[in-house]
Amino acid sequence: MYTPIENYAFIDGNNLRLTFQELKIDLPLDKLISYLQKRHNVTKAYYFIGHIPALQHHYDELSAFGYTMKHRQPSRQASKWDTCPQCGHYYEAQKRKLKCDCDADIVLQVMDDINDYTKAIIISSDGDFDNLVKRLIASDKLDMVIAPCKKGCSALLVKAARGRIAFLDELLDEIKKF
Template sequence: MPAKKKKTSPIRPRPASLRAGSDISALPPHPTSPRAGEVRRRGTKHKDIVYAFIDSQNLNLGTKKDIIRHGKKIYHGWQLNFKKFRIYLQSKFHVSKALLFIGYISENRELYSELKSFGYELVFKETVKDSFGKPKGNIDAELVLHSATVEYKNYDKAVIVSGDGDFACLHRFLEGNNELHKVIIPNKKSMSKLLRPFDKYKIYIEDDRGFLENKKGRRALI
Protein backbone atom coordinates (compact mmCIF):
# COMPACT_ATOMS: atom_id res chain seq x y z
CA MET A 1 0.00 0.00 0.00
CA PRO A 2 1.50 3.42 -0.94
CA ALA A 3 2.24 5.81 1.87
CA LYS A 4 -0.70 8.00 2.70
CA LYS A 5 -0.29 11.70 2.04
CA LYS A 6 0.15 13.57 5.29
CA LYS A 7 -2.80 15.69 6.30
CA THR A 8 -2.30 19.39 6.72
CA SER A 9 -4.79 21.49 8.62
CA PRO A 10 -6.45 24.29 6.62
CA ILE A 11 -6.70 26.48 9.71
CA ARG A 12 -3.99 27.63 12.08
CA PRO A 13 -3.94 25.26 15.10
CA ARG A 14 -5.58 26.43 18.27
CA PRO A 15 -5.54 25.02 21.84
CA ALA A 16 -6.90 21.46 22.00
CA SER A 17 -9.47 22.23 24.68
CA LEU A 18 -11.69 25.19 25.43
CA ARG A 19 -12.21 25.71 29.11
CA ALA A 20 -14.64 27.84 31.06
CA GLY A 21 -12.64 28.48 34.20
CA SER A 22 -10.79 26.38 36.72
CA ASP A 23 -13.80 24.20 37.47
CA ILE A 24 -13.51 22.58 34.04
CA SER A 25 -9.78 22.02 34.20
CA ALA A 26 -10.27 20.21 37.51
CA LEU A 27 -12.38 17.51 35.87
CA PRO A 28 -10.39 14.26 35.54
CA PRO A 29 -9.65 13.11 31.97
CA HIS A 30 -11.18 9.87 30.80
CA PRO A 31 -8.58 7.08 31.16
CA THR A 32 -8.90 6.05 27.49
CA SER A 33 -8.25 9.55 26.15
CA PRO A 34 -4.99 9.98 24.21
CA ARG A 35 -2.16 11.87 25.84
CA ALA A 36 -1.92 15.57 25.10
CA GLY A 37 0.00 16.17 21.90
CA GLU A 38 -0.09 12.53 20.84
CA VAL A 39 -0.23 12.18 17.05
CA ARG A 40 -0.71 8.82 15.39
CA ARG A 41 1.67 7.44 12.80
CA ARG A 42 0.92 7.95 9.14
CA GLY A 43 2.03 6.17 6.00
CA THR A 44 1.65 2.67 7.45
CA LYS A 45 -0.96 -0.01 6.98
CA HIS A 46 -3.77 0.47 9.46
CA LYS A 47 -7.51 0.37 9.79
CA ASP A 48 -9.19 3.73 9.40
CA ILE A 49 -9.21 5.71 12.62
CA VAL A 50 -12.72 7.08 13.12
CA TYR A 51 -13.60 10.04 15.35
CA ALA A 52 -17.11 11.24 16.20
CA PHE A 53 -17.92 14.92 16.66
CA ILE A 54 -21.18 15.29 18.57
CA ASP A 55 -23.47 18.31 18.85
CA SER A 56 -24.83 17.44 22.31
CA GLN A 57 -27.76 19.85 22.26
CA ASN A 58 -28.96 18.78 18.83
CA LEU A 59 -28.61 15.14 19.85
CA ASN A 60 -30.38 15.55 23.18
CA LEU A 61 -33.24 17.84 22.14
CA GLY A 62 -33.58 16.20 18.74
CA THR A 63 -34.48 12.88 20.29
CA LYS A 64 -36.45 13.90 23.37
CA LYS A 65 -38.46 16.94 22.25
CA ASP A 66 -41.96 16.43 20.83
CA ILE A 67 -42.65 18.03 17.46
CA ILE A 68 -46.08 19.53 16.88
CA ARG A 69 -47.16 20.93 13.53
CA HIS A 70 -50.56 22.40 12.70
CA GLY A 71 -51.83 21.28 16.09
CA LYS A 72 -50.82 17.65 15.51
CA LYS A 73 -47.99 15.81 17.22
CA ILE A 74 -45.87 14.35 14.44
CA TYR A 75 -43.01 13.15 16.62
CA HIS A 76 -43.10 11.69 20.14
CA GLY A 77 -39.89 12.45 22.00
CA TRP A 78 -37.95 9.76 23.84
CA GLN A 79 -34.97 9.65 26.19
CA LEU A 80 -31.61 8.69 24.71
CA ASN A 81 -29.28 6.55 26.82
CA PHE A 82 -25.89 8.22 26.43
CA LYS A 83 -23.97 5.22 27.70
CA LYS A 84 -25.57 2.99 25.07
CA PHE A 85 -24.99 5.64 22.44
CA ARG A 86 -21.23 5.52 23.07
CA ILE A 87 -21.32 1.72 22.72
CA TYR A 88 -23.36 2.15 19.53
CA LEU A 89 -20.75 4.49 18.04
CA GLN A 90 -17.99 2.01 18.79
CA SER A 91 -19.72 -1.18 17.68
CA LYS A 92 -21.49 0.10 14.56
CA PHE A 93 -19.08 2.74 13.25
CA HIS A 94 -15.77 1.78 14.94
CA VAL A 95 -15.47 5.18 16.62
CA SER A 96 -12.33 5.20 18.75
CA LYS A 97 -12.76 8.75 20.05
CA ALA A 98 -16.09 10.51 20.64
CA LEU A 99 -15.90 14.24 21.27
CA LEU A 100 -19.04 15.64 22.88
CA PHE A 101 -19.44 19.41 22.49
CA ILE A 102 -21.46 20.85 25.34
CA GLY A 103 -22.14 24.15 27.09
CA TYR A 104 -20.50 24.39 30.50
CA ILE A 105 -22.69 24.93 33.58
CA SER A 106 -20.90 24.60 36.92
CA GLU A 107 -23.88 22.88 38.55
CA ASN A 108 -23.55 19.99 36.08
CA ARG A 109 -20.12 18.74 37.17
CA GLU A 110 -21.55 15.37 38.20
CA LEU A 111 -23.15 15.01 34.77
CA TYR A 112 -19.87 15.78 33.04
CA SER A 113 -18.00 13.23 35.13
CA GLU A 114 -20.61 10.60 34.27
CA LEU A 115 -20.37 11.32 30.56
CA LYS A 116 -16.59 10.99 30.79
CA SER A 117 -16.99 7.62 32.50
CA PHE A 118 -19.01 6.45 29.47
CA GLY A 119 -16.04 7.19 27.20
CA TYR A 120 -16.80 10.64 25.85
CA GLU A 121 -14.19 13.37 25.64
CA LEU A 122 -15.93 16.62 26.54
CA VAL A 123 -15.22 19.90 24.79
CA PHE A 124 -16.82 22.77 26.67
CA LYS A 125 -18.33 26.00 25.44
CA GLU A 126 -18.72 28.90 27.84
CA THR A 127 -22.36 29.78 28.41
CA VAL A 128 -24.09 33.11 28.94
CA LYS A 129 -27.59 33.71 30.28
CA ASP A 130 -30.29 35.12 28.06
CA SER A 131 -32.87 37.71 29.11
CA PHE A 132 -34.85 34.95 30.85
CA GLY A 133 -31.85 33.69 32.81
CA LYS A 134 -31.49 30.55 30.72
CA PRO A 135 -27.90 29.53 29.88
CA LYS A 136 -26.95 29.60 26.19
CA GLY A 137 -23.85 28.18 24.56
CA ASN A 138 -23.60 27.59 20.81
CA ILE A 139 -20.99 24.91 20.12
CA ASP A 140 -20.96 25.07 16.30
CA ALA A 141 -17.66 26.94 16.00
CA GLU A 142 -15.92 24.62 18.46
CA LEU A 143 -17.08 21.50 16.62
CA VAL A 144 -15.84 22.83 13.28
CA LEU A 145 -12.56 24.00 14.84
CA HIS A 146 -11.79 20.61 16.38
CA SER A 147 -12.81 18.52 13.37
CA ALA A 148 -11.00 20.69 10.81
CA THR A 149 -7.96 21.73 12.85
CA VAL A 150 -7.32 20.52 16.39
CA GLU A 151 -8.01 16.82 15.71
CA TYR A 152 -7.71 16.87 11.93
CA LYS A 153 -4.35 15.08 11.67
CA ASN A 154 -5.38 12.36 14.11
CA TYR A 155 -8.22 10.60 12.25
CA ASP A 156 -9.00 9.14 8.82
CA LYS A 157 -12.80 9.32 8.89
CA ALA A 158 -15.25 11.55 10.74
CA VAL A 159 -18.74 10.87 12.03
CA ILE A 160 -20.75 14.05 12.58
CA VAL A 161 -23.71 13.77 14.96
CA SER A 162 -26.14 16.60 14.27
CA GLY A 163 -29.05 17.54 12.05
CA ASP A 164 -27.98 21.20 12.00
CA GLY A 165 -27.57 22.72 8.55
CA ASP A 166 -24.79 24.99 9.80
CA PHE A 167 -22.46 22.00 9.44
CA ALA A 168 -23.13 21.58 5.71
CA CYS A 169 -19.88 23.42 4.91
CA LEU A 170 -17.97 21.03 7.19
CA HIS A 171 -19.57 18.05 5.46
CA ARG A 172 -18.51 19.40 2.07
CA PHE A 173 -14.95 19.90 3.27
CA LEU A 174 -14.72 16.38 4.71
CA GLU A 175 -16.41 14.79 1.70
CA GLY A 176 -14.00 16.57 -0.64
CA ASN A 177 -11.10 14.96 1.22
CA ASN A 178 -12.78 11.53 1.40
CA GLU A 179 -12.99 11.83 5.19
CA LEU A 180 -16.75 11.99 5.81
CA HIS A 181 -17.83 8.60 7.13
CA LYS A 182 -21.37 9.13 8.42
CA VAL A 183 -23.78 11.90 9.38
CA ILE A 184 -25.92 10.71 12.27
CA ILE A 185 -29.27 12.52 12.37
CA PRO A 186 -31.02 12.75 15.77
CA ASN A 187 -34.41 13.58 14.23
CA LYS A 188 -35.45 13.14 10.61
CA LYS A 189 -38.42 15.50 11.04
CA SER A 190 -36.38 18.45 12.27
CA MET A 191 -33.13 18.08 10.33
CA SER A 192 -32.09 20.92 8.06
CA LYS A 193 -32.82 20.81 4.33
CA LEU A 194 -29.24 21.99 3.81
CA LEU A 195 -28.13 18.43 4.55
CA ARG A 196 -29.96 16.91 1.57
CA PRO A 197 -26.77 16.61 -0.53
CA PHE A 198 -25.40 14.20 2.06
CA ASP A 199 -28.21 11.64 2.05
CA LYS A 200 -25.86 8.74 1.28
CA TYR A 201 -24.01 9.35 4.55
CA LYS A 202 -27.06 9.68 6.77
CA ILE A 203 -27.93 7.38 9.64
CA TYR A 204 -31.16 8.02 11.56
CA ILE A 205 -31.03 7.40 15.30
CA GLU A 206 -34.76 6.62 15.33
CA ASP A 207 -34.03 3.42 13.39
CA ASP A 208 -32.03 2.09 16.36
CA ARG A 209 -34.32 3.43 19.09
CA GLY A 210 -34.95 -0.07 20.44
CA PHE A 211 -31.35 -0.30 21.62
CA LEU A 212 -30.66 3.37 22.37
CA GLU A 213 -33.73 4.37 24.37
CA ASN A 214 -33.44 4.95 28.09
CA LYS A 215 -35.77 2.43 29.72
CA LYS A 216 -38.74 3.68 31.70
CA GLY A 217 -38.06 4.38 35.33
CA ARG A 218 -34.38 5.16 34.82
CA ARG A 219 -32.98 8.60 35.56
CA ALA A 220 -32.57 10.84 32.54
CA LEU A 221 -28.95 11.85 32.10
CA ILE A 222 -29.43 15.19 30.34
Protein backbone atom coordinates in the same frame (compact mmCIF):
# COMPACT_ATOMS: atom_id res chain seq x y z
CA MET B 1 0.47 -2.87 5.28
CA TYR B 2 -2.66 -2.76 7.43
CA THR B 3 -3.63 0.62 8.83
CA PRO B 4 -6.21 0.45 11.61
CA ILE B 5 -9.42 2.41 11.14
CA GLU B 6 -9.63 5.17 13.71
CA ASN B 7 -12.80 7.17 13.21
CA TYR B 8 -13.70 10.13 15.38
CA ALA B 9 -17.21 11.23 16.33
CA PHE B 10 -18.00 14.90 16.83
CA ILE B 11 -21.22 15.25 18.79
CA ASP B 12 -23.26 18.42 19.05
CA GLY B 13 -24.40 17.63 22.58
CA ASN B 14 -26.78 20.57 22.87
CA ASN B 15 -28.54 19.62 19.62
CA LEU B 16 -28.71 15.97 20.68
CA ARG B 17 -30.03 16.71 24.18
CA LEU B 18 -32.65 19.23 23.09
CA THR B 19 -33.95 16.98 20.30
CA PHE B 20 -34.43 13.94 22.52
CA GLN B 21 -35.86 16.12 25.30
CA GLU B 22 -38.45 17.45 22.82
CA LEU B 23 -39.21 13.91 21.61
CA LYS B 24 -39.58 12.78 25.25
CA ILE B 25 -37.33 9.81 24.47
CA ASP B 26 -34.45 8.64 26.63
CA LEU B 27 -31.25 8.22 24.64
CA PRO B 28 -28.89 5.83 26.46
CA LEU B 29 -25.59 7.64 25.95
CA ASP B 30 -23.60 4.66 27.26
CA LYS B 31 -25.15 2.54 24.50
CA LEU B 32 -24.57 5.27 21.91
CA ILE B 33 -20.82 5.34 22.45
CA SER B 34 -20.69 1.55 22.41
CA TYR B 35 -22.63 1.56 19.13
CA LEU B 36 -20.24 4.13 17.65
CA GLN B 37 -17.19 2.13 18.74
CA LYS B 38 -18.42 -1.23 17.49
CA ARG B 39 -20.42 -0.25 14.41
CA HIS B 40 -18.36 2.72 13.17
CA ASN B 41 -14.85 2.03 14.56
CA VAL B 42 -14.90 5.22 16.64
CA THR B 43 -11.80 5.55 18.80
CA LYS B 44 -12.55 9.06 20.06
CA ALA B 45 -15.97 10.63 20.62
CA TYR B 46 -15.95 14.34 21.35
CA TYR B 47 -19.07 15.57 23.15
CA PHE B 48 -19.55 19.34 22.85
CA ILE B 49 -21.87 20.97 25.36
CA GLY B 50 -22.27 24.08 27.47
CA HIS B 51 -20.87 23.87 30.97
CA ILE B 52 -23.39 24.37 33.75
CA PRO B 53 -21.84 23.61 37.17
CA ALA B 54 -25.06 22.04 38.49
CA LEU B 55 -24.77 19.36 35.78
CA GLN B 56 -21.19 18.33 36.61
CA HIS B 57 -22.38 14.87 37.68
CA HIS B 58 -23.81 14.39 34.15
CA TYR B 59 -20.50 15.43 32.54
CA ASP B 60 -18.61 13.06 34.84
CA GLU B 61 -20.93 10.24 33.80
CA LEU B 62 -20.36 10.98 30.10
CA SER B 63 -16.60 10.98 30.68
CA ALA B 64 -16.88 7.63 32.46
CA PHE B 65 -18.73 6.23 29.42
CA GLY B 66 -15.73 7.24 27.28
CA TYR B 67 -16.70 10.59 25.78
CA THR B 68 -14.08 13.33 25.51
CA MET B 69 -15.90 16.32 26.94
CA LYS B 70 -15.54 19.72 25.30
CA HIS B 71 -17.22 22.52 27.22
CA ARG B 72 -18.15 26.05 26.32
CA GLN B 73 -19.33 28.72 28.73
CA PRO B 74 -23.01 29.41 28.13
CA SER B 75 -24.23 32.93 27.58
CA ARG B 76 -27.60 34.44 28.28
CA GLN B 77 -29.92 35.07 25.37
CA ALA B 78 -31.37 38.54 25.32
CA SER B 79 -34.58 38.83 27.25
CA LYS B 80 -37.77 39.85 25.55
CA TRP B 81 -38.94 43.14 26.96
CA ASP B 82 -42.43 44.55 26.67
CA THR B 83 -44.29 47.65 27.78
CA CYS B 84 -47.02 47.48 30.38
CA PRO B 85 -50.19 48.76 28.70
CA GLN B 86 -51.43 50.27 31.98
CA CYS B 87 -48.39 52.11 33.35
CA GLY B 88 -46.04 52.30 30.35
CA HIS B 89 -43.04 50.78 32.16
CA TYR B 90 -40.81 48.18 30.55
CA TYR B 91 -40.82 44.69 32.02
CA GLU B 92 -39.07 41.43 31.25
CA ALA B 93 -41.78 39.47 29.39
CA GLN B 94 -39.62 36.44 28.75
CA LYS B 95 -36.77 35.46 31.04
CA ARG B 96 -33.32 35.13 29.58
CA LYS B 97 -32.32 31.58 28.75
CA LEU B 98 -28.89 30.03 28.73
CA LYS B 99 -27.54 29.40 25.25
CA CYS B 100 -24.42 27.58 24.28
CA ASP B 101 -23.46 27.49 20.65
CA CYS B 102 -20.64 25.00 20.12
CA ASP B 103 -20.78 24.91 16.31
CA ALA B 104 -17.53 26.81 15.73
CA ASP B 105 -15.76 24.68 18.35
CA ILE B 106 -16.89 21.52 16.57
CA VAL B 107 -15.69 22.75 13.16
CA LEU B 108 -12.32 23.77 14.61
CA GLN B 109 -11.86 20.40 16.32
CA VAL B 110 -12.78 18.50 13.13
CA MET B 111 -10.22 20.49 11.15
CA ASP B 112 -7.53 20.42 13.87
CA ASP B 113 -7.75 16.62 14.09
CA ILE B 114 -8.21 15.89 10.36
CA ASN B 115 -4.86 14.09 10.07
CA ASP B 116 -5.47 12.04 13.22
CA TYR B 117 -8.59 10.14 12.17
CA THR B 118 -9.56 7.95 9.24
CA LYS B 119 -13.11 9.30 8.89
CA ALA B 120 -15.37 11.66 10.83
CA ILE B 121 -18.89 11.12 12.07
CA ILE B 122 -20.85 14.29 12.69
CA ILE B 123 -23.77 13.95 15.09
CA SER B 124 -26.08 16.93 14.66
CA SER B 125 -29.10 18.06 12.68
CA ASP B 126 -27.83 21.63 12.36
CA GLY B 127 -27.62 23.08 8.85
CA ASP B 128 -24.63 25.18 9.92
CA PHE B 129 -22.51 22.07 9.34
CA ASP B 130 -23.37 21.76 5.64
CA ASN B 131 -20.09 23.28 4.42
CA LEU B 132 -18.08 21.19 6.86
CA VAL B 133 -19.79 18.05 5.57
CA LYS B 134 -19.09 19.07 1.96
CA ARG B 135 -15.42 19.67 2.81
CA LEU B 136 -15.12 16.30 4.55
CA ILE B 137 -16.69 14.51 1.57
CA ALA B 138 -14.36 16.32 -0.85
CA SER B 139 -11.34 15.18 1.16
CA ASP B 140 -12.74 11.63 1.62
CA LYS B 141 -12.91 12.14 5.38
CA LEU B 142 -16.65 11.74 6.08
CA ASP B 143 -17.96 8.42 7.30
CA MET B 144 -21.46 9.76 7.86
CA VAL B 145 -23.75 12.29 9.46
CA ILE B 146 -26.03 11.01 12.19
CA ALA B 147 -28.84 13.44 12.89
CA PRO B 148 -30.84 13.06 16.11
CA CYS B 149 -34.18 13.08 14.29
CA LYS B 150 -35.36 13.17 10.68
CA LYS B 151 -38.21 15.58 11.43
CA GLY B 152 -36.07 18.47 12.64
CA CYS B 153 -33.03 17.86 10.46
CA SER B 154 -31.89 20.72 8.26
CA ALA B 155 -32.51 20.20 4.54
CA LEU B 156 -29.10 21.82 3.94
CA LEU B 157 -27.41 19.12 6.01
CA VAL B 158 -29.34 16.31 4.30
CA LYS B 159 -28.38 17.66 0.88
CA ALA B 160 -24.72 18.14 1.84
CA ALA B 161 -24.45 14.59 3.22
CA ARG B 162 -25.39 13.10 -0.18
CA GLY B 163 -27.01 9.98 1.23
CA ARG B 164 -24.45 9.49 4.00
CA ILE B 165 -26.96 10.28 6.71
CA ALA B 166 -28.84 8.29 9.34
CA PHE B 167 -31.24 9.32 12.07
CA LEU B 168 -30.79 8.36 15.71
CA ASP B 169 -34.49 8.13 16.44
CA GLU B 170 -34.71 5.44 13.72
CA LEU B 171 -31.58 3.64 15.02
CA LEU B 172 -32.66 3.63 18.67
CA ASP B 173 -33.67 -0.05 18.82
CA GLU B 174 -30.33 -1.09 17.31
CA ILE B 175 -28.35 1.22 19.61
CA LYS B 176 -30.06 -0.20 22.71
CA LYS B 177 -28.62 -3.65 21.85
CA PHE B 178 -25.05 -2.44 22.43
